[in-house]
Amino acid sequence: MANKLVIEGVDAGYGAVSVLHNVSVTVEPGETVALLGTNGNGKSTLIKAVMGLVRPSKGAIWIEVDGQCTDLIGKTTEEIVNLGIAMVPEGRRLFPKLTVEENLFLGAFRPAARAALASNIEMAYTAFPRLKERRSQLAGSMSGGEQQMLAIARALMSAPRILLVDEPSVGLAPILVSRVIQQIKELKAQNNLTVLMAEQNFNQAIKIADRGYIIVHGEIVFEGKSAAALRENDMVKTYYLGG
Amino acid sequence: MFSFELLINAIVIGILLGGFYAAISLGLQVSFGLLDVVNIAHPAFIILGSYIAYMMGKWIGLDPILTGLLFMPVFFGLGMLVYRIYYESFEKRGAEALRGLAFFFGVLFIVEVALIIVYGVDYRSVDAIYVGPKIEIGVLDLPLRMLVPFVVSMTMAIALILYLSKTFTGRAIKAVAQDRLALQLMAADPVKIKQLAFGISLATTAMAGALLIIILPVEPSVGRLYIGQVFAIVVLAGLGSISGTVYAAIILGVAESFVQTFFGPSWSPAVSFGILLLVLGVRPAGLFGR
Numbered sequence: 148m149a150n151k152l153v154i155e156g157v158d159a160g161y162g163a164v165s166v167l168h169n170v171s172v173t174v175e176p177g178e179t180v181a182l183l184g185t186n187g188n189g190k191s192t193l194i195k196a197v198m199g200l201v202r203p204s205k206g207a208i209w210i211e212v213d214g215q216c217t218d219l220i221g222k223t224t225e226e227i228v229n230l231g232i233a234m235v236p237e238g239r240r241l242f243p244k245l246t247v248e249e250n251l252f253l254g255a256f257r258p259a260a261r262a263a264l265a266s267n268i269e270m271a272y273t274a275f276p277r278l279k280e281r282r283s284q285l286a287g288s289m290s291g292g293e294q295q296m297l298a299i300a301r302a303l304m305s306a307p308r309i310l311l312v313d314e315p316s317v318g319l320a321p322i323l324v325s326r327v328i329q330q331i332k333e334l335k336a337q338n339n340l341t342v343l344m345a346e347q348n349f350n351q352a353i354k355i356a357d358r359g360y361i362i363v364h365g366e367i368v369f370e371g372k373s374a375a376a377l378r379e380n381d382m383v384k385t386y387y388l389g390g
Numbered sequence: 391m392f393s394f395e396l397l398i399n400a401i402v403i404g405i406l407l408g409g410f411y412a413a414i415s416l417g418l419q420v421s422f423g424l425l426d427v428v429n430i431a432h433p434a435f436i437i438l439g440s441y442i443a444y445m446m447g448k449w450i451g452l453d454p455i456l457t458g459l460l461f462m463p464v465f466f467g468l469g470m471l472v473y474r475i476y477y478e479s480f481e482k483r484g485a486e487a488l489r490g491l492a493f494f495f496g497v498l499f500i501v502e503v504a505l506i507i508v509y510g511v512d513y514r515s516v517d518a519i520y521v522g523p524k525i526e527i528g529v530l531d532l533p534l535r536m537l538v539p540f541v542v543s544m545t546m547a548i549a550l551i552l553y554l555s556k557t558f559t560g561r562a563i564k565a566v567a568q569d570r571l572a573l574q575l576m577a578a579d580p581v582k583i584k585q586l587a588f589g590i591s592l593a594t595t596a597m598a599g600a601l602l603i604i605i606l607p608v609e610p611s612v613g614r615l616y617i618g619q620v621f622a623i624v625v626l627a628g629l630g631s632i633s634g635t636v637y638a639a640i641i642l643g644v645a646e647s648f649v650q651t652f653f654g655p656s657w658s659p660a661v662s663f664g665i666l667l668l669v670l671g672v673r674p675a676g677l678f679g680r
Contacts, residue, residue: 198575228577240572242565244630244680253565256558257577285680305577 149176150212150231150308150341152197157206159196166192167365169206172343174309176211179335179342181352181359183377189365190345191237194313197343198234199224212308229257233307237314237345239298243287247278250286250297254304263306271300274334292323296330303334310335312344316351324351331355353377395529400651401644402530408643409540412547412636413601414616415623417594420550422621423629425584425591426567427476428491431498432620433613435465435592438501439599440608444514454516455542458600462593469592472497473585498613505610513607521604539601546597547636550590554632563587564630622662626669628679638677641665 152174160166166189174180184190195201197208199222208219212231219227228234242250251271255264272279275296281289286297295315302310312331316324332355335342346352352359353374361369361382371377414436421429442461443454452460476493480486515521520534554560562578566587570580602608623642627634645665646658669677 200571200574223579224574225577225579228575234575236572236575240569240575242568242572244568245561245565249561249564252558253561253573253576253578256562261558302575 149214150210150339151176152210152232152309152341152343153208154193154197155207157193157196157203157208159192159201159203159206161192161201165204165365167196167203170362170365170367171206172360172367174341174343176341177339178357179332179344179355181356181377182343182345182362183347183349183352183359183383184345184362185347188362190347190362191313192365193362194234194311194343194345197227197311198232199227210309228305229259231259231306231308232311233302233305233309234311235298235302235313235315237317239294241286241294241297241301244285246283247286247289247297248282250301251278251304254301255306257305260304260306264304267304267306270337271304274330274337275300291318292320292327295319295323295327299327299331299334303338307338307340309341309343312342312346314345314347316346316348324348325354328352328355349377349383396651398529399531400647402532403536404644404647405640406532406536406540406643407647408640409543410536410601410605411619411623411639411643413539413543413594413598415620415627415635415639416543416547416550416632417591417598418620419624419627419630419632419635420563420587420591420594423624423627423631423635424563424567425587427473427481427486427584427588429494429588429591430491430617431494431501432591432595433616434498434501435468435595436599436602436616437505437608437610437613439465439596440603441505441509441514441599441610442596443600443603444516444608447516447518453518454600454604455518455538455597458542458597461596465596466589466593469589470585472592473588477581477585502610502613509610511609511611513609514603515607516600516603518604535604539604542597542601544636546594547632550594551632553590559583559586563590619662622666626662626666626676628676630680631676631678634676634678641677 154170154172157167157170158165170193182190192201196203203220210217210219217230251268255261255267277293278297278300315327328351344352356374358373359371359377360367369380369382371380377383418432421427443457446452446457447454476490480490480493520538524531524533554564562573562583565573566580566583573580623635623638627638642662642665646661649661650658
């Protein structure tokens with residue numbers, strides 16, 4: 148089934164501060180698209196705009212899920228999640244004083260996901276055996292890597308069609324970053340997801356991305372049609388690859 | 391004089407008293423412990439519940455516990471309304487800390503003064519078949535007016551614990567104060583969740599009020615005596631822990647009953663705060679806090 152995300156000419160910001168300028172990003176069905184940029188260039192703002200956490204002042208955002216197109220502008224975050232979009236937020240945003248399992252159960256809050264609770268929990272524990280071991284431990288007491296796994300697993304508990312991942316590498320040791328990135332790839336394949344991933348770790352993101360956009364000062368400055376095209380780009384060489 | 395009989399009776403009465411303390415604290419554990427809403431008017435709603443039990447008994451001879459049960463949905467609705475006002479006026483603007491406290495202080499006085507205007511300051515009590523008699527088991531004296539509230543309170547506590555741990559909405563209630571944005575990302579509306587939970591919190595006061603007037607005669611301002619006590623129990627339990635609230639209430643009930651039996655009733659108010667200070671010194675998160 149086709150699950151597609153389209154962002155067209157979006158301007159957005161916080162109060163008087165405008166962050167995004169005429170941003171257009173498309174994620175085709177089944178793709179993993181990387182949104183690349185260093186800190187403060189608007190990656191998170193764009194993800195938040197899709198989720199209804201930031202209101203765009205201009206432009207359109209719409210999705211196609213199971214052949215049905217829906218305009219996301221003006222919808223509440225709850226409505227957007229209910230359409231089948233899940234977000235793994237930057238900094239993980241777990242419920243620290245709830246157990247691992249309670250966090251996962253909350254992931255399945257949306258009515259469409261409740262029926263599949265048992266099989267989704269099973270899927271999460273198979274993908275992350277570590278979480279099964281720690282199921283009754285408080286989420287806040289786990290290591291950063293384990294928390295990131297839980298954040299991803301919790302997002303998948305809502306049985307999404309489109310997954311937005313905001314900076315999965317932040318705060319993780321390098322060895323964990325590549326593991327988490329690899330897991331996103333595997334889970335994407337297993338669950339037939341369409342993925343948009345914001346990341347500043349270019350080398351890691353490019354490992355699993357089909358293509359990507361580079362965002363600088365709130366504008367898309369380059370659209371790479373493939374991972375190779377991104378790697379060959381002069382700007383990427385300057386900004387990310389040290390020459 | 392110390393005797394085995396006195397000791398056993400002090401413990402058992404203490405447990406029963408603790409059961410009642412649990413009933414008056416459970417709702418506050420939800421509003422203050424889980425929602426971060428400092429509802430200082432909580433005991434005032436309990437007294438309102440007591441007066442409703444009194445009036446329904448007087449008018450149509452309705453049993454106080456049945457009255458409590460019937461009025462739980464009414465208080466639930468009242469709680470939803472009170473939270474909505476609190477949210478729109480304070481929480482939404484991020485001004486809940488001090489002004490919110492003043493708001494609930496105001497609610498407390500409105501409820502109390504309204505009851506004084508309507509009923510005066512005389513003590514009122516209810517009549518039911520379980521108010522007078524007691525069961526004797528060996529050396530034990532079990533007054534039914536303590537035993538029945540204990541059973542009702544424990545039932546209410548178990549229902550609340552099951553609701554919070556086994557339902558999706560219940561789990562969202564436990565999470566709402568920890569991270570609102572994350573809860574939105576789970577497709578739950580934090581304001582609706584808090585409103586619902588606050589309704590549940592007040593629903594417990596309808597029953598707690600009925601239990602209170604079964605145990606003791608009530609006048610409008612006795613609620614104030616319980617403010618310190620309920621907050622002490624909630625903090626002693628550890629914020630957010632419902633089962634902890636039951637244990638803390640029983641610990642306090644037994645301690646008070648002990649002091650009352652062996653040292654005299656004038657010392658018993660000091661017990662809750664004495665225990666609270668002691669526990670917070672050793673375990674700042676409370677006895678059963680996460």
